[in-house]
Amino acid sequence: MTVQELNLQLNDEGFLVDGDQWSPEAAEALAEAEGISLNDKHWNVITFCREDAAQQGTPPGLRRISKLSGVNMKELYQLFPKGPGKLAAKISGLPKPQGCI
Amino acid sequence: MQRIVILGAGTAGTTVANHLSKRVEPGTSITVVDPETEHLFQPDLIFVPFGMQRPENTLRPRGGTLKPGVEWVQDRVERVDPDSKRVILAGGDDLSYDLLVIASGSHIHPEETEGLQEEHWQRSIFDYYTLEGAAALSDALANFEGGRLVLNVVENPIKCPVAPLEFLFLADAYFTKLGRRDEVELTYATPLDGAFTKPIASRELGNMLGARNIHVEAEFNAASVDGERGVLRSWDDRAIDYDLLVSIPTHMGADFVSTSGLGDELGFVPTHNHSLLADGHDDIFVVGDATNLATSKAGSVAHFEAEVVVENVLRALEGRSLHEGFDGHANCFVETGSGKAMLIDFNYDVEPLPGTYPLPLAGPFTLLSESRRNHWGKLAFRWVYWNMLLPGRNIPVPNRMSLSGKRTSLLERAAA
Helix, strand or coil: CCCCCCCCCECCCCCECCHHHCCHHHHHHHHHHCCCCCCHHHHHHHHHHHHHHHHHCCCCCHHHHHHHCCCCHHHHHHHCCCCHHHHHHHHCCCCCCCCCC | CCEEEEECCCHHHHHHHHHHHHHCCCCCEEEEECCCCEEECHHHHHCHHHCCCCHHHHEEEHHHHCCCCEEEECCCEEEEECCCCEEEECCCCEEECCEEEECCCEEECHHHCECCCCCCECCCEECCCCHHHHHHHHHHHHCCCCEEEEEEECCCCCECCCHHHHHHHHHHHHHHHCCCHHHEEEEEECCCCCCCCCHHHHHHHHHHHHHCCEEEECCCCEEEEECCCCEEEECCCCEEECCEEEEECCEEECHHHHHCCCCCCCCCECECCCCCEECCCCCEEECHHHECCCCCECHHHHHHHHHHHHHHHHHHHCCCCCCCCCCCCEEEEEEEECCEEEEEEECCCCCCCCEEECCCCCCCEEECCCEHHHHHHHHHHHHHHHHHHCCCCCCCCCCCCCCCCECCHHHHHHHC
């Protein structure tokens, strides 16, 4: 299933407008759109991000993911090339993490 | 007797302590804990590398900054025990509190990045977030033979998010004035996807960098430094060669915050965004850089937060409900070189906009555009800081952000 087939509404940076549209299939489609095919390691990160965001009320930043998810920084860059913080949040159906203000 | 203990006597802690000293009931004690004998005026650190301020002029003796009713304990905090309401000091003493205010700031940790703080530290790699670093960088710039000067923000959040831009603008002006600008290549390597975090300001500031021929390497997350070869590497294997690296290292909260189990992964305290109460506690407030809030770590924010914390400490002592008055307001002068500066003003909800800022003292200042008056405003702030802000005198700047003078039509356009 693709982003179009699932009828996912995205903002101009490609994040889900409505987090409730997220599902494992949606994650696959969002990853596909970024050229990523999800494996177990990706899912460890996605699961961590979703659980952490539910507890904290905000999507975790990159340092938090690398410190608490069990996947280190080097691996995060291999799994989610370029911007792992942003990409992990996007595929997890969360808003863009706030960098600094 | 009720006891208020404040951890840290920087901008936030000193302001809170001095304001409280005028407003608490007689018999209430106010104790500030800070190991440093001197108070550093941090906004001047940006001027030190360029010889625009002498290092010794940025410091004043701590004792003179605290009001007579405030007791200063010169010691380091080992940890806080919230259950027994005690602060354990490095010297071995204990302080009991009824209300605690954490104002312990943020500090750089170059050791978090591989290769950063090794034999080339303060030889070809410098920081300017410490007085020692800024003074050493001043010599390095004066002796710089030309080449690639790279400014890198390792990761966010950092203290004063506009400081990297100010450094680049001032470096451009510095080498231009020496007639050597063409011998220096200026690069800004940042984890952000542009010059700044908020879109309208990012566009404007990005244009200003471009106009000064300053190259931006965006979404650059520094992984390591090879000091021997002069190479900065990112996690996604990009490499930037440098002759002089100016680093803004990882920032973290005070060690005791983490040791006491009060911090997030960077040692910042999860804090209620409007009341400034520490999450999960009803007797601990947090102010200034020590919070995890989604606003700037900046002196203006510390000042606006301090007003809310003072009010809430007084309410908490009387058992009244808290004032949810903090709106994320930040207000920053940005030095842009050659005697000019710009001003940005924003909060949790409204990004920096162009327009004018009607400050009654010396305004109007121009928002998001350069002017000489803004630069004078920044310099005048030195006096305001030592003579009005720290002593806890009222300053005619509204605590909450106002839309007056701002070109809000830009927001509607952006939303449309």
